[in-house]
Amino acid sequence: VVYEIHYDNVKYRDNPDVEAHVYAFLLTWEANHVSQRLADTEAERSKIVEFGMTLEEPTSRWHAKHLPNSVATFQALKDKFLRLFHR
Numbered sequence: 001v002v003y004e005i006h007y008d009n010v011k012y013r014d015n016p017d018v019e020a021h022v023y024a025f026l027l028t029w030e031a032n033h034v035s036q037r038l039a040d041t042e043a044e045r046s047k048i049v050e051f052g053m054t055l056e057e058p059t060s061r062w063h064a065k066h067l068p069n070s071v072a073t074f075q076a077l078k079d080k081f082l083r084l085f086h087r
Contacts, residue, residue, distance in 0.1 A: 012055050018085045022078055025054050047074035
């Protein structure tokens with residue numbers, strides 16, 4: 001079974017509310033993956049990689065350049081993202 005994942009409505013467009021973007025991503029991710037019952041490590045990797053699909057320039061460039069290999073958990077990615085892009 002192939003699932004199509006849509007992140008069109010949660011694109012980060014350099015708006016000031018980065019926490020709202022992360023929250024919207026997590027809600028969408030959960031809806032897309034709830035039935036898959038991924039192991040914790042698979043779920044973390046999926047969130048890290050798929051978060052990049054929700055970003056537009058310049059944040060998508062940041063994600064591609066520095067991630068997903070430099071963080072082990074989505075929490076670490078979230079912390080970096082909030083620290084760098086929160087205004």
